[in-house]
Amino acid sequence: MRKLHAIATATAMLALCTSGAATAQEKVLRVMNSGGSYGDSIEECVNKPLMEQAGIKVVQESPGGFAKLQAQGRSGVIANTTTDASTGELLRMVAADLVEPIDWEKLDPLPMFDEAKAEYGFGASFYSTIMAWDAEKEEPADWVAFFDTEANPGMRALPDYPDFVLPFAALGGGQSIESISEGVDLDLAFETLNRVKDDVVWWQSGAQPPQLLQDGEADYAIAWSGRVMGQEGVDHSFKDGMLDISWWVIAKGITDEEREMLYAWLKLQTDANVQKCLIEFLPYPGPSPDLADLVSEEQAKTFPTYSANKDVQWLVPGQWWFDNADEVERRWNEFKLSL
Template identity: 30%
Template sequence: MSKRRPIHWVRDAVLAAVGAAALVLILSRGPTQAPEGPSITAVSWGGSYGRAYRDGIQVPFAEETGINVGMEDYNGGLAQIRAQVDVGSVYWDVVDLEMADAMRGCDEGLLEPIDIDRLPPAPDGTPAREDFYPEMQGECGAGMLFYSTVYAYNADLFPDEKPTTMADFFDLEKFPGRRGMRRVPQVNLEFALIGDGVPLEEVYATLDTTEGLDRAFDKLDSIKDEVIWWEAGAQPPQMLADGEVGMSTAYNGRIFNAQVLEDQPFVIVWDGQLLDYGQLGIVAGTPRLEDALRFVSFATSAQSLAEIASRISYGPARRSGEPLVTTHLATGVEMAPHLPTSPQNLARALRNDLAWWVDNQDELNERFSAWLTRRAR
């Protein structure tokens, strides 16, 4: 049975404020700002991933179709999409979503249905429905990439013994120093239990109990005073480079690009990585639906997915995309060892239980926010 609760009144107030801000922004976007010819707005995560997205998809799509693509960045979530739909003025068209948000957005009517049979087949003619990995298929989204949240450390700050396990991330005595973590309950709760010795296959069953949740928050409490919270994916590599933190949770591709493009002394610890899935969704009510669908079809072709994966180390959502990913375009580095879906990296991976988060997100957002305001025990 779903544990989803009615939306809390505080969230209503926040969303009302967001909606008002969105309406002001909508009204401020005058027609003089619109490019000539057809155009859509695609929203993604910015930083090194945003650059890969732009170079691998946005620019080639515009050149092939003549449809201009404006890019905007965000930090995830559904609040801005919800606000646009609620006020009836949709100016985002295609949004790069975490899978759990794609599922919730579909349930709430915030996203347009996407028929997988309208997406392009594999290069050998295999239908899209057979080519996309099953976990990448959803009613309102088209699969993009496998990515993972890992933790990484700055090797210069650990000249002797090196962290190798999730338990090490939580061991301030053995590995002192600040930690970076994303300011959300997702991943942090899973990592806390893994770091506390819960077997991977028991993590979500443990979180599904009152005692298990308490255990996860207690583990987070043990390092809370040393945590610097991040919100945007570009922050952890910068925090590590500046020495602001010694270790940080991060998206694996952001760390990879810092390693190979900036020669940063970062090391990824794959133990306990949380493997996740990204989808493209179309905002419900967009007046540019057909152009948005053309963009999604282009972006989720095997070649387009490989174009991104050859620029940042995220695995394609389609089987046919994998053999197209060989080396990093800018440096020639072999990509296979750096993909979260490579066998050696999957050995100690936890797959995100999206249905669990859809059912528990609201409750845990509230609890996590309250926990942040309390002093560690």
Template identity: 25%
Template sequence: MKFTKTVLVAVALSLPAGLALAGAHEEMTIVSWGGAYSKSQLKAYHEPYTAMTGVKIINDESSGTAVAKLRAMKEAGNLTWDLVDVEAGPAMQLCDEGLAMEIDHDSMLASAPDGTSASDDFGSFIVSPCFIPQIVYSYTVGFRNDMVGSTPPTSICAIFDTKAYPGKRSLKKGALSNMEWALLCDGVAKADIYPTLETEAGQDQALAKLDTIKDDVIWWSAGADTPQLLADGEVVMGSTFNGRLFALIEEDKQPVSMLWDAQIYDLDGWIIPTGLSPERQARVLDYVKFATDTQRLADQSKWISYGPTRASSAPLVDKHAELGIAMAPHMPTDPANSKNTFLMNYAFWADYKDDIESKFQAWLAK
């Protein structure tokens, strides 16, 4: 029998996730990032799936080099990975290069408990036909409670207000996030941010705004830098990933709070490599249907402060499995935290990143 994509989907999805294709391919190599993030996947997805099916899951922590390694595997004709966790930008790149399989989200993934289709449940987080959204994280800002006086900041523009909030700030040593925030705080409407950044004048406007605080900035390259600077009291506020700030606040008990205004969402999710055998592809599709259902995405939030990408998962977010604290207030996607957000404009940065980043680094070196 010739296995086509349609046949595979019909076979793999004719039974509930986790029950299909028993004995088909009893081992999978799943690629991710390691650390607390891989632990959250292990607890929420891998261990329950293995317990249900007997499938052994091998963890590989090579997501940071996924694009290059998948290219090399294709060239060598030796595909050793079954499923890969990547950020949305690289997922789009892998899709364009034919290294990631296109997904029919509604037929291959579970519907929400109320019958809402997967595509409607994930909504705008499906940024590529090959991308299966998993978590939302964000670039956001933390500040020292004991260094901001009696009026804690509520706006991202506090970064640029050195009169009200004197002291050093830490910002990423790169254009992304800084250019958006600079224009927003220079009076550009959010809807006009990216059209403005397409122009030389708009780029110059953003850099001119950043010039106003350049002498007050410590530039970071690693996500751990800002939490350390905040812990040491070397900066009054600084940008980093929301998960880093969560650890600083809740695990390390530092006097720090989160500023969620104008947080910039980024996404992580799965891609299925092209070129898997029919048996391997069917097993991966079965796993993915299970691992991205409403309950499983909510379960991941028990282990890490990244928001589930399904709308139906949000009400199920519960307490941290080890800390025992309610996790909803720590989610980028929680309604109280998401009143003013950006979803990273992947198409824009794919087209303009090289030019704008070169211009930003030249400005930084002046």
């Protein structure tokens, strides 16, 4: 009986040791993102292939963002290696010393658009803010015409977000395309908005602009490209639109092993075939110039990065927004109180 007990005890201890060794050898990468369809796309198109190819298990947490990255930085416990970030968030994270620069030589990506390779940011996807209108209306020639409610009467559906409406309002007031990529003339922007505010429907959800146009509640709109493409009764133009990038950043304080796994995860996202998988979930293309060759010409033409679209847009001046954030917020709040 004692012999049987000793064998059982030894077997249990061996199983425990074996389990511990397996756990120690398991490679786990922890990341944060905004969740929803985006998280689903990353899980299916990036995380699962990485597990199959490199044996790296990716654990996702959502949402991510500045506050969570700051909290783990202050605690000294770096639980997550990365988060997705807007251009504005990226600059805030850099200023707060929460992220580390990317070693692009070590990451060794497949071909990427140059603007997607920032010192502190990996450009994950591109999106545009553009002009849209009721297909039965005449296309405005430019943003001056868009905001000319006398020559082109009707309601305007405008984003209730300063960073998505003020640049176009400034263009509507006469600021040049050449200068808007350097910063926004706030005087022109608010002068334009005050002039048209009685003819505005403000929206907060990206699904609203096409619906407002289709329902006849608005005649013209500023909208996110992925929301109005292919919508019945809605026309659009990328001309003089605003091109922006969604980023991945690298949390400061991660280990060498975590960095190695994260670089493998990021490099996989430079594969045009992986990006093709991702756009099956959300219509925002990744940073590969080769992606357009893997889809139909019709689909490629919907991409903000399609050459004919990309060439007529301007890239958001992220540093200007960061430097002028306090003034923008103050003047925006004053304007909203006047409505």
